[in-house]
């Protein structure tokens with residue numbers, strides 16, 4: 089009895105200690121959906137890219153803004169010949185050998201007819217982006233996965249692309265040394281939740297010695313104003329880690345990410361609802377910083393109300409926290 093009470097007490101205490109920080113401040117154009125954040129190498133300027141149209145471009149001098157919307161990257165959409173090629177999803181922008189690469193997805197809601205494309209630029213400004221079309225990561229109903237939500241990680245000279253999904257969740261495939269096409273080897277599953285509707289997508293991998301951290305969004309992303317998910321089924325940000333970039337991801341309990349494992353990094357709290365579509369960048373002053381979109385229940389639940397959130401990561405036992 090006594091030990092049960094002690095256990096209950098420590099469970100309550102750890103629930104209390106695990107409270108989340110509110111999203112960092114944002115001013116100006118703060119709408120966000122599957123944002124990608126990068127600081128330009130030449131001048132430290134902050135760029136934010138969002139799902140929608142030909143990928144919206146925003147600029148600021150600081151992560152908290154004020155953000156200005158500059159225009160879109162690919163005004164006439166993608167050359168990929170699939171439905172959805174003028175409403176591009178989930179940009180992922182990185183500096184690759186001195187050129188900015190933007191991976192994006194072409195798909196439509198609820199469909200596996202999807203492909204991942206690439207656009208490149210030397211400055212990231214409006215008017216500077218060139219579409220390179222499909223990188224060879226595609227899906228249709230014959231595939232286990234859905235080719236959406238790309239995320240590049242460079243491991244030494246190897247380019248790895250994480251992507252997916254719903255439909256058997258998160259996959260990874262090696263790209264060529266230029267990062268422009270698949271390298272020829274098959275893709276493999278790195279995260280899978282077999283329960284319910286396998287609602288995992290929007291992965292992002294980053295390295296913080298000695299681990300590779302795999303983040304993903306679990307749950308329902310959108311449409312909260314018209315059909316609100318049951319409590320706990322809205323987006324939340326999950327994580328696993330491994331000392332290898334390609335395999336062996338486990339959660340805080342040591343459970344495999346490919347077998348329903350995963351620890352929560354950030355979930356609904358206070359007026360913050362459904363955080364997800366996340367990534368991590370290394371801020372030149374703040375260090376490793378998580379960014380995401382969320383709905384503020386005091387503002388509105390519609391996709392058009394989503395806001396840009398960010399938090400500098402804190403660390404405990406080599407796990408990140410917000």
Ligand SMILES: *[C@@H]1O[C@H](CO)[C@@H](O)[C@H](O)[C@H]1NC(C)=O
Pocket residue numbers: 281282283284285286287306326348349350351
């Ligand atoms: C797996 O998915 C179910 C919903 O289908 C969810 O309740 C559960 O939390 C998920 N597990 C992990 C580790 O994300």
